[in-house]
């Protein structure tokens with residue numbers, strides 16, 4: 350579903366990622382739920398309210414089930430790696 | 445309720461700060477004593493003697509082999525925090541033991557776990573591999589900030605402030621002018637903010653270090669791993685240079701990895717660790733000196749501003765009105781995640797205390 354999102358390419362790889370894009374040429378924001386549904390608003394406060402309320406309408410609600418664990422104990426180690434690691438591969442040749 | 449997320453890993457020090465001298469740093473209101481055993485392992489324990497609470501980091505307390513000897517009356521502790529000797533008597537009270545902290549040395553930082561020790565999982569520590577990678581050269585420092593950690597999180601998640609607060613150093617008009625894309629993984633506690641400038645002025649910070657003359661494409665990709673680690677992937681290339689290859693290599697660009705560790709000291713003060721790792725001019729001492737000096741100047745510009753802001757906020761009733769706009773999309777998410785982590789840590793603590801009373 351992330352493939353339907355506009356550039357720049359989606360960076361976070363988790364199963365439940367919200368994405369907010371500044372609509373080109375406007376002052377508006379468009380946000381996507383991970384289910385693919387999107388919504389457009391004037392500003393971030395209103396948009397976050399909508400996005401956070403939205404998962405109530407689909408089954409994969411992480412918001413309450415896992416949010417309370419705090420330390421993220423359910424996460425796999427890979428989630429703690431920077432998205433672009435390892436960067437050593439893309440090192441510039443010393444010149 | 446604790447104002448800090450508990451049951452979390454925090455950077456307590458750079459690895460190079462901890463050696464065969466007793467070293468102390470306050471993390472989330474807890475005074476932590478840090479030192480290295482003769483084998484080179486980092487030990488982390490409460491910096492308060494169990495006898496009369498004398499700080500063990502304070503002379504004439506000292507390290508003797510792999511023990512800490514309190515400078516007041518001589519209580520002696522091992523690296524496991526257990527007291528092995530007290531003055532004048534043979535029997536050491538059974539309860540004479542210092543709280544120790546789970547500790548992990550990684551990516552040039554010393555991380556400590558603040559919270560319930562049985563929940564400490566090293567796999568949860570976010571990574572910043574550049575800082576001790578041979579492919580990068582790193583300069584770093586730490587500035588004390590007389591402001592609550594949340595103000596530094598706000599500051600770093602919205603780099604449009606570079607244009608105003610850091611004009612002439614790292615700020616140019618394009619930073620504030622360029623729209624951002626934000627991604628948030630609530631469950632993982634990660635916020636990503638991306639700002640890609642196609643054609644921007646090159647600020648002195650990058651012009652002098654890379655040698656680029658003329659305009660640049662400048663990418664700022666922020667990754668915040670709440671609560672403590674902040675990464676800024678900065679990509680600089682002359683306008684018109686080819687972009688990254690599909691395999692991830694990017695030979696036509698300069699990469700700077702800016703890393704911050706945001707460690708609460710007290711409710712109103714923060715340790716502002718900063719590091720700048722680059723993948724070019726690796727051996728060039730002049731570039732290192734320039735980046736260290738320049739980045740420190742920039743960090744201090746933030747420190748001055750945030751110290752002032754803290755005074756204002758501390759003097760106002762809680763919940764004074766703010767107004768958020770598009771640039772605050774990521775910062776709002778970070779605040780929300782931090783609030784949840786604070787609540788979760790407090791709940792876990794309360795549950796733990798209840799279990800203790802029940803048994």
Ligand code: FES
Nearest residue numbers: 493495496514517
């Ligand atoms: S206070 Fe440390 S031995 Fe008395």
Ligand SMILES: [Fe+2]
Nearest residue numbers: 599609610746
């Ligand atoms: Fe700044």
